[in-house]
Amino acid sequence: MFKYEMRVRDYECDLQKVVNNSVYQNYLEHARHEFLLANGVDFAELAAKGINLMVIRVELDFKKPLTSQDDFYVTVEVQQESRIKFAFIQHIYHQKDNRLIVSGKAVGLAVNLQGRPMVCPDLERLMIIQAP
Amino acid sequence: MFKYEMRVRDYECDLQKVVNNSVYQNYLEHARHEFLLANGVDFAELAAKGINLMVIRVELDFKKPLTSQDDFYVTVEVQQESRIKFAFIQHIYHQKDNRLIVSGKAVGLAVNLQGRPMVCPDLERLMIIQAP
Amino acid sequence: MFKYEMRVRDYECDLQKVVNNSVYQNYLEHARHEFLLANGVDFAELAAKGINLMVIRVELDFKKPLTSQDDFYVTVEVQQESRIKFAFIQHIYHQKDNRLIVSGKAVGLAVNLQGRPMVCPDLERLMIIQAP
Amino acid sequence: MFKYEMRVRDYECDLQKVVNNSVYQNYLEHARHEFLLANGVDFAELAAKGINLMVIRVELDFKKPLTSQDDFYVTVEVQQESRIKFAFIQHIYHQKDNRLIVSGKAVGLAVNLQGRPMVCPDLERLMIIQAP
Numbered sequence: 215m216f217k218y219e220m221r222v223r224d225y226e227c228d229l230q231k232v233v234n235n236s237v238y239q240n241y242l243e244h245a246r247h248e249f250l251l252a253n254g255v256d257f258a259e260l261a262a263k264g265i266n267l268m269v270i271r272v273e274l275d276f277k278k279p280l281t282s283q284d285d286f287y288v289t290v291e292v293q294q295e296s297r298i299k300f301a302f303i304q305h306i307y308h309q310k311d312n313r314l315i316v317s318g319k320a321v322g323l324a325v326n327l328q329g330r331p332m333v334c335p336d337l338e339r340l341m342i343i344q345a346p
Numbered sequence: 347m348f349k350y351e352m353r354v355r356d357y358e359c360d361l362q363k364v365v366n367n368s369v370y371q372n373y374l375e376h377a378r379h380e381f382l383l384a385n386g387v388d389f390a391e392l393a394a395k396g397i398n399l400m401v402i403r404v405e406l407d408f409k410k411p412l413t414s415q416d417d418f419y420v421t422v423e424v425q426q427e428s429r430i431k432f433a434f435i436q437h438i439y440h441q442k443d444n445r446l447i448v449s450g451k452a453v454g455l456a457v458n459l460q461g462r463p464m465v466c467p468d469l470e471r472l473m474i475i476q477a478p
Numbered sequence: 479m480f481k482y483e484m485r486v487r488d489y490e491c492d493l494q495k496v497v498n499n500s501v502y503q504n505y506l507e508h509a510r511h512e513f514l515l516a517n518g519v520d521f522a523e524l525a526a527k528g529i530n531l532m533v534i535r536v537e538l539d540f541k542k543p544l545t546s547q548d549d550f551y552v553t554v555e556v557q558q559e560s561r562i563k564f565a566f567i568q569h570i571y572h573q574k575d576n577r578l579i580v581s582g583k584a585v586g587l588a589v590n591l592q593g594r595p596m597v598c599p600d601l602e603r604l605m606i607i608q609a610p
Numbered sequence: 611m612f613k614y615e616m617r618v619r620d621y622e623c624d625l626q627k628v629v630n631n632s633v634y635q636n637y638l639e640h641a642r643h644e645f646l647l648a649n650g651v652d653f654a655e656l657a658a659k660g661i662n663l664m665v666i667r668v669e670l671d672f673k674k675p676l677t678s679q680d681d682f683y684v685t686v687e688v689q690q691e692s693r694i695k696f697a698f699i700q701h702i703y704h705q706k707d708n709r710l711i712v713s714g715k716a717v718g719l720a721v722n723l724q725g726r727p728m729v730c731p732d733l734e735r736l737m738i739i740q741a742p
Contacts, residue, residue, distance in 0.1 A: 356521075375488065379487075
């Protein structure tokens with residue numbers, strides 16, 4: 215399974231001395247983009263061909279907080295939800311004891327230049343790569 | 347219903363020239379805190395009494411994007427989900443034509459100094475304030 | 479003088495319970511863009527004509543911190559530093575007692591599609607608007 | 611010399627498709643904190659002893675932009691500016707060709723619980739560590 219390692223930066227923590235909730239969405243987005251790149255899906259290239267990848271729904275469950283100097287990793291798996299929708303199932307775990315920090319799901323699809331959802335072979339390829 | 351007006355700042359937009367998905371969580375959090383303050387619930391004061399308000403789940407549906415110079419407003423309603431859980435139902439609408447941008451839900455609860463969920467009279471009061 | 483009012487958002491505060499230093503640069507950028515717009519200088523339009531406005535140097539002096547729920551305003555003045563360089567002199571003041579929070583300077587210029595600095599009539603016009 | 615490696619995340623890029631100016635201040639702050647930690651200066655510990663480290667001035671020169679997927683590193687050196695002021699001289703270089711991206715300077719000092727600047731042995735120790 216795809217794993218991406220990161221480290222909390224102090225400016226990402228808020229008044230409550232833990233990572234601000236919205237920052238986890240940054241972490242998940244960055245790990246998702248690295249996952250896509252690692253699997254040969256490049257936004258810039260797709261965009262140049264008139265294909266835009268968009269997130270239409272996000273779900274986040276906050277289990278434990280991360281704080282200053284914490285090392286963690288993000289996992290990414292992809293599931294096909296319909297002919298055009300793909301769900302990225304992501305988890306954030308603490309590096310030290312593998313405790314679950316956040317579990318998330320981001321549903322995305324590809325749209326063409328007219329903003330219409332479309333079948334995207336690059337996303338479909340992800341399903342094959344991942345198959346056991 | 348509680349409404350809070352805001353304006354997109356250029357640094358909140360990303361490579362795709364629209365507001366980055368994680369920024370909507372910032373908008374929703376800020377509007378939620380203003381809603382709580384307007385209803386007499388003050389984080390700092392509660393924290394000083396040993397009560398921390400925490401978000402445990404977020405759901406976001408992205409309908410239309412916001413972009414540079416857009417004016418918008420955020421609505422906030424609260425629903426009691428269980429004896430200790432409260433759901434904040436929030437919508438972001440474009441100022442000009444009231445089109446829906448994002449609909450979101452944030453589930454929160456109060457925890458005591460030991461991190462145990464607790465009944466919080468300040469949150470329960472919100473239900474009474476809002477009743478018709 | 480141009481004044482732009484804003485309010486601290488909780489997620490902008492960090493572990494030290496005050497607005498994180500880098501956020502002041504966000505505030506100053508946003509106020510600068512609003513100043514330019516108010517004076518008829520539109521980035522998007524300029525960019526479409528192949529003219530990009532860039533900041534090449536920033537100086538910030540942090541006098542007093544801002545914290546949760548603080549209201550403040552940002553002032554903007556512009557000075558011509560050379561034939562192509564413009565300096566935006568900006569101050570952030572607390573709304574309540576006008577105490578100085580940050581004083582800043584951002585030096586910018588216009589570049590053409592080849593990345594070469596160029597004379598920009600829209601920026602020069604700012605000098606005339608501002609003259610007494 | 612202290613070097614800290616990082617990678618641009620897409621959400622750090624703005625409308626102009628490059629890293630937003632304010633984000634460099636985040637990069638510099640994070641590298642500075644890692645530098646301090648690596649040299650045994652721990653904010654949290656100092657704060658617990660009633661000593662707060664504060665930045666009072668920042669200067670940034672933007673030489674070349676960073677963009678999506680760029681790898682870069684940040685260097686940190688420290689100079690004593692007066693009995694109580696310390697200057698952190700920092701540079702950001704592109705990983706691939708070592709080209710200079712940003713050069714920066716952050717002036718900091720330690721303050722006691724009353725907010726008064728004070729001599730801080732932990733910061734003075736940095737000067738000795740760094741001496742050839």
